[in-house]
Amino acid sequence: MSKAESSISKADSATSVKDIIPPSHLAYRGDIDGLRAIAVLGVVLYHAFPTLIVGGFTGVDVFFVISGYLISANIYKTVASGSFSIIDFYHRRIRRIFPSLVLVMVVCLFFGWFALFPNEYAQLGKQAALGAGFVSNIGFFRESGYFDVSSITKPLLHLWSLGVEEQFYIVWPIAVVLLWRTGRFFGGFLILSIVVSLVASIMVIKTNQVAAFYLPFFRFWELAMGALLAYMSRNGWKAHSFCSWLGLALIVASYAFAKEGATFPGYWAVLPVFGAWLIIASTQQGWLNQKILACPAAKFFGLVSFPFYLWHWPVLSFANIALGEEPSLLVRIAAVVFCLLLASATYFFVEKPLRFSKKAYISVGLVLSMIGVGVFGWYAARTNGVPWRAAAIDQEALSKLMVGPTWKYTKNELCVSLYAPTFRYFCSQEEVGPPTVILIGNSYANHLYGGLVEDANLSRQNILSYGSCQPGGYQIDCDMQEQIVTENPSIKFAIINELWPRLGADGREQDMISGDSLKGGGDLAARYEEFLNAKIDFMNKHGVTTIIFKPKPEVMYEPRTCFPRPFAPAANNCVLSLEQVRNQQAGIVAVIDRVAAKHPEVFVFDQNPLFCDENSCSLIKNGLPLLRDFRHYNEYGSRLIINRFVEWSKQNNIGIVD
Template sequence: MRRGRHWRTRPHSSQAASLPSFGYPVARPCTHTTTRTMQEGHPGKLSYRPDIDGLRAIAILLVVVFHFFPARLAGGFIGVDIFFVISGFLISRIIFRKLETAEFSFIEFYTHRARRILPALVTILLATHAAGWFMLLPDAFGKLGKHVAGSAAFVQNIVLLREDGYFDTASELKPLLHLWSLAIEEQFYLLYPLILWAAWRLGISLPATIGLLFLLSFGLNIAWVEHAPAQAFFLPLTRFWELFAGGLLAWLAGTGQSARRASAPGLLDTLASAAGLLLIAATLVLVDQDTPFPGWWALPPVLGASLLILASPRTWINEHVLGNRLAVFIGLISYPLYLWHWPIISFIRIATPDAPSLAIRCAGLALSIALALLTYMLIERPIRFGSRSRAPVLLLCLALLVTGSFGYHAHLRHGYPERYPAQVQALLQPDDYDTWFAAVRTGQCHLQTAEASKRAENCVETRRPLLMLWGDSHAASLYPGLHHLQASLGFGIAQFTQAGCGPVLDLPVLLHKKNCNALNRQALAAAHELQPDILIIHGAWMHPHWPIDIPTLRTKLQITLEAVRTALPDTRIIVLGPVPQWRISVSKLMYETWLLDPLHRYPGQYMRHGLLEEIAGYERAIAETAHGAGVDFVSAREPLCSAEGCMTRTGAEITAPSIYVDFGHLTTEGSIHLIEALRSRIFQGIAPRQAPADRPALTASGA
């Protein structure tokens, strides 16, 4: 029935029978009402449970310690899953009680959410955007603007999912990365109240409804975590089950068992509380960033949080561990602390190219706590618990809209490059991956995703002499240069490249590149079938996506080269050493060089600043292994480097084409420059010969 401007429920007898009795006073969520303890037993009221705030404290401390000191708490990210359970529990209790007393209003519900969420969120978005103006280069500031807009619209999880990929910016360089979880919560609360209200009106059992949705969401999570890990992590449908778990807890807490637990905790309560804490602790020890998550591994922390909530608040753990004053205090500021801590970490990483020291990280943690406390006391509490009129809520919504618009405008304007002089803008060209993807035939001959295994038919040409290219994305970068030579030399190319998969058999299996070993063996089988005149084996060699030390690389490369020599007795095998690699994108390093120069001179064609010196050690090891295996080694660094450093542009002019797309992938111009320089070494002594007549044509998959 519509009363005034509010949509309210009108319960009847069949609807009332579908819910359990909620006569016993239940947990009063401090995040949605005042912090005073309400009268026990007052119908329709929710009593305050300090242990819930203590559980918030555990959740936020796990996340914050994991982010500031990842080596100390590798599984701390499970704190987000605990937050989801708490949030689903507290919101569900409010909705259940309002439905039973015929007081539920969608406007009131979302007004409550706005008062709770928006004050601190708008503050953090404005502060982060302002800091980005001064600290970020145009490309990064434009991306931050997109994230501000995505966070303001509560779709940051979708924005991040669309960015996920090999060439994505490192996580710690995204100041608003953490708001994916807030987006999932708010997406949940757009649907959840409507589902409960509709089920209540139709007389459908609420626990049955929530339980069914829980199973569907959990099933999707299990189905996707192995084959689509990014989707399983970021999509709401694979995360909602954790909030539905809180909803089921809210229903259980409304049964008669709650009254027994409140009066005197029994053995089951004590066991539940202890088991809950043990499950959370065990998960912390057993999971890390390489664990497929959420998946089954998210179940123990969710179950642990559920047991702690379901247990009596008077058990020893709930009352003395979770309910102590320090834990409650941290729980009260947990939301602004969560919002503040990641932008601070991110800007520290942006400002310190090397890993920040322990002292800097501790200072960042202290600053996060201080800002969280100030935000809670000066912004969050006055707005949440101040005037009950709707004017503050309307102003908050307007502020969020304006903030998101500012961010989106910065994104559309590519981060306002006009902040810099014209010639500096020439140094700050964004990494042009779209052009690079097209140049290396991504999705056709260069496979970009872990699931891909099929190549287009034109990836294997029939002309002789035939040159086969095997390796990762750095090897794919050679294709434009090789293709450029085809007009004058008339050879064919067979391209077998896969993002993140170095041309070494039996690489360490990483979760997001599980098919690397299969694809490398597929490439070796194709080489045996094709018997190319030249085989170029190339990769980054020192690579974060397959991090193996030099001794291990020597061993695995030696085994690989022996297998290649056996399969290709008449082929000239060339191991091409790594190209120079840099700490960050070369364009950003050129800007740093200009910025750090007292006279603001523009960097020359050769540069040392930001060059990764470790590459030389990998090159020596690869050269020695290749020579020991009786195959040719060709250096890719020699044509690009001199005593002055390594080349950044193909010419001396500041506007000359860049050698690099980013930190180490060659542009088309850079690829042509390198291959022209290596032309005589690659093709020396190679004469055309006929393809083996007794071998069948290669399939499109290359196998």
């Protein structure tokens, strides 16, 4: 999971304003506002300064506990008195959540209208539609994977947690109403639910971390912990004030040591959850609760924490999109201050007036506004980013090439129908009948496919792009590729292309740009050499001619950042020195050269002439980018490199274009 995939939702129903607490609500606790402040500051500072608080993202877990406690306590109170109304419950939820949320989404869509390319705006529209329906977590779970874009380029990614929370509150009030009068069984049901959800989360994280992170069942235990505490407190239980210190220590430990990625949430989520649980459980008369958590500064951050969270991620995301890279420290500091100002204004001039207004039509207006946001977001997604916007028309040629992961040649129905469904990502074949050319590698093989099928000189060939097979990749795809070659003697050519790594003199992988050695991986040069030799031997055995594409120049930024856009000049120039490129490629080129020397029947194609002259290499040709993202050819680039490949093939009498 990527960094910003951590987020918070604090859509709880408690107010921090003493004189406007509804009769059905609990008495105001200033220390809980202080706990909110700890949570929101942890998350915001983590997103803005990730090396400062490496586990600050666990603030989301703190908020789940707060929300579960406060909302459940109010549900228990009304159910016990016989005054609970599901309509009134959701009426309060709408007043609590919608004012700030609608404002933030509308501003994001408005800003994106002028600033984003069509594919970017389409993604933003999809995020807005998911957010308006409170199913962002489901949407982000379904789109995660190989083709997923960086989390920092998703301005509304943080709405996933609102989805988890609202999905909990669809079932929880009904469960309380049905089980409340069962007495002790209710508490047992709560404990059982917590145990089952937590154990399931710990188990599923071993095989599907993304599911454990996004899907509601694996997060429900965190909200249910708050609900259990509310039930225990209602029955007179109260922790010693010392527990708040222990709780704070657990939260600090999670901020200091928790790491995003394969092991979170799992066991790590226990630290912030139990930390928040202990702080809320301890008496608010304790020194920590009364003097620190309930101090004016902490309460202020708690008051504005919901809009503060809602604003901070879109602002950081848009800054990153506009600049094409992580903003400077000064820009990030300014962004956090700006978000705090926005949050304060949103709370005092939007959230508070609308939330506590006595006018009945406010709720109807908020619902209609949310529906409008969702419908417009859906429209933006369905129209591929409203390409007739002025900002899109001005850069139409550029926008058509900047398709990111929406590369249309990833797979097609014909290929899927012809071959066993074991492929991971790629399966494209344009013509019915036995294939004559197979692409071997990963997405770097697949990004040649567009140019290959569009070139008239290759019209006799039936080209198959199948699977994802590279050293250390998916063996099932490699096995299936070899099975296809074995079963189809029509295949006469195999093209191998990879995201070739940068290798040091010791054979280990290095950072593509800096040249710094990367941890782990062992002797990668030996693995690649072994893989290539074995693959060529197999192809020779089946009468297949092998063609290896040498590496191309690499950058670690999106090529769109080499072009100006509204509100931002070009951040990069998409140019590397010839020396940089040679340093990137020297290690893997040496491997390919050794393989070619062992197999003189193999053909090796150099891609660099498309990019490089005597001094430098450019990823832009005739004013247009050659790549659709920072790695892969777009259709224009694929077409140009295959044009060169065709001419090279003719000169070397390979036979693929005869």
